[in-house]
Amino acid sequence: MAVTRAGARSTNKPRTASKPKNPVSSQATTFTSRSKRVAQTPNDLPILPFPNAAAFESYLQEHHATIPGLHLKHVKKSFSIPSISNTEALEVALCFGWINGQGNSCPEEPDYYLARYTPRRPKSTWSQINVKLAERLIEEGRMRPAGQAAIDAAKADGRWERAYSAPTNMTVPADFQAALDANAAAKSFFDTLGKSERYLVLLKIELASLAARQNRIQALIDNLAVGKVPGSNTATRTLAPPASRVRKARTKPR
Structure with missing residues (x-):
């Protein structure tokens, strides 16, 4: 019986003796x-x-x-x-x-x-x-x-009680929302995230133990503030300046 491996290309090289059947x-x-x-x-x-x-x-x-x-x-x-x-x-x-x-x-x-x-x-x-x-x-x-x-x-x-939510049921917890409200850059970037990226962020909070939860939230805020989504393959984004700064810049005389 020919044996292949997933993702490997077949070759015509001689096969070694096969192992006993299992x-x-x-x-x-x-x-x-x-x-x-x-x-x-x-x-x-x-x-x-x-x-x-x-x-x-x-x-x-x-x-x-x-x-x-x-x-x-x-x-x-x-x-x-x-x-x-x-x-x-x-x-x-x-x-x-x-x-x-x-x-x-x-x-x-x-x-x-x-x-x-x-x-x-x-x-x-x-x-x-x-x-x-x-x-x-x-x-x-x-x-x-x-x-x-x-x-x-x-x-x-405790893992049964801490079971994590499905993407459609995941909501922003109050303690994380408070942390976002206290950091304008992090909140601005979080608001631009798509559903899958938001889920990655919120899932990390749900999976954190009570002892590690606040540290996990702070680490997420620090990453979001510089345009990073922890656990995502997306590269760091360049954050746009806050809208207030843009308005002020436009009102300056030329």
Whole structure:
């Protein structure tokens, strides 16, 4: 069986002897539809397709505690190939104490895209969306022991209660608004930010512990005052002078 890596180009160089089969690769062969290959990513997580939620659930039932994760291979909506949906996959993952992560394109197969799924780390944050979803899964009797253990751990150390808001529900907290009002440059720049950049800023405040919250807010104000969005790839912007200065400059005689 030919093995490729995500993002790598295929070559005609001789292959070294393959390693003994493992449960991940054998399961991948079972669910492969259009391609009979099992691709490997640079971090050695396998790429696996599942035709429906039941198939993914069966796989995690057997392997959720023994593998470091996988890249789930989704079919794009424009194609009629049987494939588990994003929502179905997330529900199954939460039941076994796993979580979804960064998505990516599928190498050499434009009909598909990849979504990373891994066991939840001990101190990973929860979103309010996933908290509500997990509560529904418990009510429906679908939560498994591994998933319940992840929930119990989050409740025990406060991460469950501190679950962060979705972008559509994120609002400017009063203490941050007060800090903005006290710094004209920071407030002026914050008001120019788009939805995604504002979310990056506000999320950092939501994720801060109570002990670190004020220091986090001050650091954000300092960055905003010089045109920086912490966590964004956007370069520092040149801030326009306050409107009052512009008006004064225009009233000076020439």
